Each structure stands twice: as C-alpha cells, then as structure tokens.
Amino acid sequence: MGRISDGRTMVQTDGEITRDKAPLTAEQIIDIAGPLADDRIMAIIATGATVEELEEAAAWADGESDVMADLRVRATGPVAAVYDILRAEEKYAEDRD
Numbered sequence: 001m002g003r004i005s006d007g008r009t010m011v012q013t014d015g016e017i018t019r020d021k022a023p024l025t026a027e028q029i030i031d032i033a034g035p036l037a038d039d040r041i042m043a044i045i046a047t048g049a050t051v052e053e054l055e056e057a058a059a060w061a062d063g064e065s066d067v068m069a070d071l072r073v074r075a076t077g078p079v080a081a082v083y084d085i086l087r088a089e090e091k092y093a094e095d096r097d
Contacts, residue, residue, distance in 0.1 A: 023045055023048070033054065033086060
C-alpha cells in the first residue's frame with residue numbers, strides 16, 4: 001500500500017491499483033466547487049462522490065465541458081447527483097440559459 005498525494009491509500013488487488021474511496025471533506029468540496037451552503041456540502045458528501053467525481057461534476061456545472069447537452073445521458077451515479085446539487089446552488093444557476 002502507498003499514499004496518494006491527497007492522502008488517500010492506494011490498494012493493490014489482483015495486480016490492479018485502486019484508490020481508497022475515502023469520503024470527501026468539506027474543505028475539498030470548497031476548494032473544488034467554491035463556497036457552498038452547509039446543506040449542499042452535506043448533500044455532496046452523502047453522494048459518496050470521490051474527488052475526481054466532484055471535479056467532473058463541477059466542470060459540468062461550470063459549463064467547461066464540450067458536450068453539456070449530453071450530461072443527462074452520460075453522467076450517472078455520484079457525478080450526476082453532485083451536478084444536480086451544484087446546479088441548484090445560486091452561483092451555478094446564474095449561468096443557465
């Protein structure tokens with residue numbers, strides 16, 4: 001086992017290295033998505049999303065993806081759940097068409 005730069009543990013099983021799916025912290029969420037209401041932070045933590053999934057959802061919510069129209073078809077699980085939470089936040093809702 002080894003440590004990843006974000007402090008989580010790498011686990012090797014059957015020749016594959018995977019990341020330990022440690023829950024997000026409020027600090028990580030604020031660093032990636034910016035200031036959010038406490039209830040939104042708790043809702044994001046409850047999704048079980050990883051840092052990578054939060055980053056993807058935040059990129060979608062910020063409109064950084066080239067295929068925004070395909071989100072509902074492509075995003076599932078924690079990414080879709082976090083995206084919905086972020087889009088409900090006023091900061092991201094302002095950019096809606």
